[in-house]
Amino acid sequence: MKLKNKDILGLKDMTAEEIGHVMSTARTMKMILESNSKKTPHLQGKSIVTLFYENSTRTRLSFELASKYMGASSANISASSSSVAKGETLIDTGKTIDAMGTDIIIIRHPMSGAPHLLARNVKASVINAGDGMDEHPTQALLDIFTIMEKRGSLKGMRVAIIGDIYHSRVARSNIWGMTTLGAEVGVAGPSTLMPPGIEQTGVKVYSTVQEALIDADVVMGLRIQLERQKKGLFPSIREYAKYFGLDEKRLKLAKKDALVLHPGPINRGVEISTFVADGEQSVINEQVTNGVAVRMALLYLLTRRDSVEGPY
Amino acid sequence: MRVLIRNGHIVDPESGIDGVYDLLVEDGRIAEINGFIGPVANCCEIDAKGMYVLPGLVDAHCHLRDPGYEYKEDIESGTRSAAVGGFTSIACMPNTNPVIDNQSVVKYILNKAKTEGVVNVYPIGAVTKGQKGEELSEIGELKFAGAVAISDDGKPVRSSSLMKKALQYASMFDTTVISHCEDPELSDEGVMNEGYRSTVLGLKGIPAAAEAVMVARDLILAEYANAPVHIAHVSTEMSVDLIRQAKKRGVKVTAETCPHYFALTDDACEGYNTNAKVNPPLGSGKDARAVIEGIKDGTIDIIATDHAPHHVDEKNVEFNLASSGISGFETAASLAVTHLVKPGHITMAQLVEKMCANPSRILGLSKGSLAVGRSADITIIDINEEFTVDPSKFKSKGKNTPFAGHRLSGAVYYTIVGGEPVVSEKILIR
Numbered sequence: 001m002k003l004k005n006k007d008i009l010g011l012k013d014m015t016a017e018e019i020g021h022v023m024s025t026a027r028t029m030k031m032i033l034e035s036n037s038k039k040t041p042h043l044q045g046k047s048i049v050t051l052f053y054e055n056s057t058r059t060r061l062s063f064e065l066a067s068k069y070m071g072a073s074s075a076n077i078s079a080s081s082s083s084v085a086k087g088e089t090l091i092d093t094g095k096t097i098d099a100m101g102t103d104i105i106i107i108r109h110p111m112s113g114a115p116h117l118l119a120r121n122v123k124a125s126v127i128n129a130g131d132g133m134d135e136h137p138t139q140a141l142l143d144i145f146t147i148m149e150k151r152g153s154l155k156g157m158r159v160a161i162i163g164d165i166y167h168s169r170v171a172r173s174n175i176w177g178m179t180t181l182g183a184e185v186g187v188a189g190p191s192t193l194m195p196p197g198i199e200q201t202g203v204k205v206y207s208t209v210q211e212a213l214i215d216a217d218v219v220m221g222l223r224i225q226l227e228r229q230k231k232g233l234f235p236s237i238r239e240y241a242k243y244f245g246l247d248e249k250r251l252k253l254a255k256k257d258a259l260v261l262h263p264g265p266i267n268r269g270v271e272i273s274t275f276v277a278d279g280e281q282s283v284i285n286e287q288v289t290n291g292v293a294v295r296m297a298l299l300y301l302l303t304r305r306d307s308v309e310g311p312y
Numbered sequence: 313m314r315v316l317i318r319n320g321h322i323v324d325p326e327s328g329i330d331g332v333y334d335l336l337v338e339d340g341r342i343a344e345i346n347g348f349i350g351p352v353a354n355c356c357e358i359d360a361k362g363m364y365v366l367p368g369l370v371d372a373h374c375h376l377r378d379p380g381y382e383y384k385e386d387i388e389s390g391t392r393s394a395a396v397g398g399f400t401s402i403a404c405m406p407n408t409n410p411v412i413d414n415q416s417v418v419k420y421i422l423n424k425a426k427t428e429g430v431v432n433v434y435p436i437g438a439v440t441k442g443q444k445g446e447e448l449s450e451i452g453e454l455k456f457a458g459a460v461a462i463s464d465d466g467k468p469v470r471s472s473s474l475m476k477k478a479l480q481y482a483s484m485f486d487t488t489v490i491s492h493c494e495d496p497e498l499s500d501e502g503v504m505n506e507g508y509r510s511t512v513l514g515l516k517g518i519p520a521a522a523e524a525v526m527v528a529r530d531l532i533l534a535e536y537a538n539a540p541v542h543i544a545h546v547s548t549e550m551s552v553d554l555i556r557q558a559k560k561r562g563v564k565v566t567a568e569t570c571p572h573y574f575a576l577t578d579d580a581c582e583g584y585n586t587n588a589k590v591n592p593p594l595g596s597g598k599d600a601r602a603v604i605e606g607i608k609d610g611t612i613d614i615i616a617t618d619h620a621p622h623h624v625d626e627k628n629v630e631f632n633l634a635s636s637g638i639s640g641f642e643t644a645a646s647l648a649v650t651h652l653v654k655p656g657h658i659t660m661a662q663l664v665e666k667m668c669a670n671p672s673r674i675l676g677l678s679k680g681s682l683a684v685g686r687s688a689d690i691t692i693i694d695i696n697e698e699f700t701v702d703p704s705k706f707k708s709k710g711k712n713t714p715f716a717g718h719r720l721s722g723a724v725y726y727t728i729v730g731g732e733p734v735v736s737e738k739i740l741i742r
Contacts, residue, residue: 012512089629111630112514113584132632134514172514196517197508 003301007119007126010135011177019144019177025297026145026290033069033293042300043072049097050106052129053079053114058264058288059129059138063106066295072103090114091121098122104302107131112169125302133167138298139263140173142291144181146283147218149290150259155182160212160254161203162246163222163271164233166193170263171222175201188212189222189244192233209244216254220261221246221272237270247273251281259283313731314338316352320360320692323660324367326669326681330661335365337688340731345684356733360692363725366664367682368400368431368689369645372568372671373465373490373544373616375637376402376433379420380409385621385709387421390641391429393619393708395734395742397641398724400689401432401672401679402619406443407466413438413449415457422458430734430742431727432689434460434675439478439489445470448478455485460675463490465544466591468526470496476533483539488566488674490542491530493551494592498522503632505578505593513581515631520599523592524550531558531565540564542674545618547573547592549602556611566674567606568614571647572638572714574603580714586627586634588714590620604657613670615663617644621710639703639710647715649695649722660695692726699723707740 001021011019032040048067050060060076067074077097090109097105104125107115112132119126130136147154159178165171165187178185179202187198188206199205206212213219224240234240251260260272260282268274277284315337322333322345334349335342371394377385385393394402404421406412412421418435425433437454441447443464451462462482468491469475475491482489499522504510506517527543531554534541546552546569555567572590577597580588588594595603606612620637627634648667652658658666664680672680679689701718703711727735734742 089625091628109630111632113631116584117630132514133516169514172512195511196506197511200508201512 002305006305007115008137008298008302009115009119009126009128011137011140011173011180012135014177014180016180019141019181022141022294022297022301023145023148025301026294029296029300030290030293033289033296038069039071040069041071043067043070043303046103046303047073047101048104048106048299049074049102050076050129051093051097052077053109054130056108056129058291059108062291063129063295066292066299070296070299072299090118094118094122098124104299127298127302130169132169133172134169135173136169137173138291138295139170140177142287142294143174143220143261144177145290145294146261146287147259150283151217154178157183157217158215159183159185159218159220160216161185161187161220161222162209162212163189163244164193164224164228165189165198165222166195167225167228168222174220175203179203186212190234190240193228209250210253213250213253216258218259218261219246219251219254223263223265224267224271226267241270245271245273246276248275251276257281261287264288314352314355315358315688315728315731315733316349316355317358317360317365317690317692320363320365322365322682323664324682325661325665327683329682335682337690337728337731340688342682342684342686342688345682358692358726363692363694364660366691366693367668367680368691368727368729369398369667370671370677370680371399371402371617371619371641372614372675374402374404374619374641375407375621376404377621378408378424379417384623387424387433388428389707389709390621391425391431391433392740393641393706394431395727395729396707396724396740397643398645398691398693398727399431399641400691400727400729401434401677403434403436403460403675405436405463405465406438411438411443412436412459413441413443415450415453418454418457418459431729432679434458434677436460436490437462439464439469440474443467445474448474448481451482451487452485455487460677461488461490461542463492463544465490465492468492468494468496472529472533475530476537479533479537479539479541483537486676488540488542490544492544493523493526493530495522495525498525503589504581505595507578507596509578509581513584515581518593520548520550520595523548524554527551527554531555531563534565535561535563538564540566543567545570545573545592545616546603546606546612547595548599552602552606552611556606556609559611566613567611568616569603569607569612570616570618570640571644571651574600574607575647575651576600576714584631585714586629586631587638587712587716589631589634589636590638591636604652607652607666608657613666613674615644615648615666616671617641619708621708622712624711627712637712638714639706639708639712641708642706643701643713643715643720645693645724646720646722649693650720653695654721688728688731690726690728691724693722693724695722697721697723
């Protein structure tokens with residue numbers, strides 16, 4: 001099996017088979033990652049560029065290590081240090097990178113749809129590393145990988161996503177991916193941060209965090225950007241933590257062995273308490289490890305689209 | 313020059329004509345309408361059999377981008393585009409550079425239209441100096457220089473107090489204030505209609521309330537000032553309802569919508585299609601149906617184009633960065649035929665009211681009718697001819713349309729301005 005599209009723009013259009021294929025490849029990659037020698041020749045002769053218009057530590061590092069472990073030549077461009085600051089259009093920047101023989105461009109951009117625009121204008125494969133409030137597909141794939149590793153399947157799983165759904169590309173990608181795989185996804189958060197029409201994506205919208213958590217198999221907290229408070233979306237950090245934060249007491253409403261995920265970085269004591277984040281049910285650190293494996297898998301699969309070999 | 317239009321179906325609600333007649337144009341005016349007009353010497357004859365002969369279309373709302381943004385459009389290209397779309401008179405909005413906030417810019421446009429334009433051009437002046445929303449522009453002088461209305465279109469007049477004064481002052485000069493209704497705090501940084509589609513695309517939504525709140529304010533102020541207000545580009549169900557109620561109460565309000573608000577929904581933004589980015593944004597299906605209802609029951613008086621041409625570079629960017637607007641002249645009439653007349657929502661007579669008579673009356677022009685003695689502004693349309701929208705063929709510099717590839721009914725065969733054919737057999741000849 002091969003990936004259908006040149007690009008990984010989102011999970012909205014990815015089939016269950018494709019996700020399954022990424023998962024099985026990622027499992028192999030994780031074995032490599034956990035071995036003594038983190039070096040494979042899979043991407044030898046391939047060149048990969050990360051083009052980040054937004055700050056990022058973990059996603060960028062994760063992609064960078066994934067390419068390095070597999071022997072690719074990689075380079076990084078940041079918005080501040082590149083011609084972006086001089087007003088070059090995204091299309092022109094993309095075509096320039098393309099013309100240098102790049103195989104994969106990994107883009108993060110504050111505006112939804114920017115990776116789509118780039119993908120339409122370059123020959124290279126484009127991976128969306130997060131665009132505005134649209135999608136963050138590699139994050140959702142690593143979340144799904146983490147859950148599947150622990151539970152085998154997403155089918156019938158009750159997943160509660162808690163927090164700022166409105167601004168969250170992580171939530172959107174997870175909603176698409178998890179519902180595709182048969183999970184029952186519920187969301188809860190302040191009504192000012194609940195996107196209109198979200199129920200039409202197939203999720204259940206709960207009016208309280210407590211209701212969403214009842215009997216959940218998976219609990220996902222989302223990062224709340226503290227500056228949202230200044231825009232009047234919630235009254236105070238204190239009140240946010242009080243009514244929407246994930247703490248030990250609330251977590252008890254979920255199943256006893258419910259997994260706790262968070263895409264990071266964490267605001268301790270705001271959307272998630274330290275005890276929950278560092279507790280036994282938390283898989284937050286494993287998510288980070290799995291992120292590298294999933295990204296290795298995606299890079300590998302994208303460079304194999306034209307080859308005649310079977311899956312890894 | 314004489315023009316004899318034979319056997320066309322003439323529709324002119326103002327003179328009560330709706331049937332097949334011959335029409336004679338002499339010295340730039342309508343000379344005679346009759347069942348049969350005998351041979352006329354030195355006359356260009358047009359066979360309009362099977363076609364509709366309408367008063368030249370009047371557009372109450374367009375952007376010609378001249379002066380200042382000639383790379384988007386200028387008076388020459390804009391008026392040619394209008395003619396191809398069947399428009400013989402167009403009123404252009406003042407968000408040019410410099411803004412049409414003083415009489416010299418009005419005169420510049422009128423002069424340029426006279427030498428380079430092919431249809432009648434009527435400038436609309438700004439409500440406030442520089443459209444900054446701070447001080448009233450010289451509304452009296454604008455009016456006497458030739459401005460047909462005032463508007464800060466493109467943005468609202470934020471201050472309720474200033475809007476009240478504008479309504480009061482403009483009404484002294486028999487000038488209508490055209491209001492772009494948008495509460496900027498509510499629309500915030502939104503780029504499309506708020507709803508399921510904006511959620512899926514992860515684009516910041518503009519709630520329907522952003523328009524309706526301002527419509528409500530302006531209706532209240534117009535009632536208070538007992539002055540006319542014209543609500544531009546009505547796009548939401550809530551606004552239609554508010555205007556309907558106000559009309560019942562006797563408020564001097566008129567309203568317009570544009571073809572994209574009844575022909576499309578926010579689904580057109582799918583795939584981050586920047587050609588569907590427009591302000592106010594394309595609404596939900598419910599909004600589109602309410603706009604059609606408003607057109608049917610007379611709540612909405614005018615179908616205007618809001619022709620807003622942009623350069624390709626301004627649309628071929630991230631959705632958030634793309635300019636708002638649709639190049640509308642060359643599809644407006646066909647969209648109205650296809651989405652309103654063909655499905656039976658309105659008759660051709662109502663279409664003439666919305667696209668000729670009402671805009672002419674509201675802007676105080678003596679256009680929009682084929683009554684004998686009127687200047688011979690005539691549009692001849694075959695409403696049964698189908699075509700596929702191809703923006704590369706547009707005469708406008710702006711190729712920005714979400715209707716590319718749409719199959720539409722209604723081809724403009726002739727556009728006659730002051731007795732002179734500008735479009736003949738679908739071809740621009742001037």
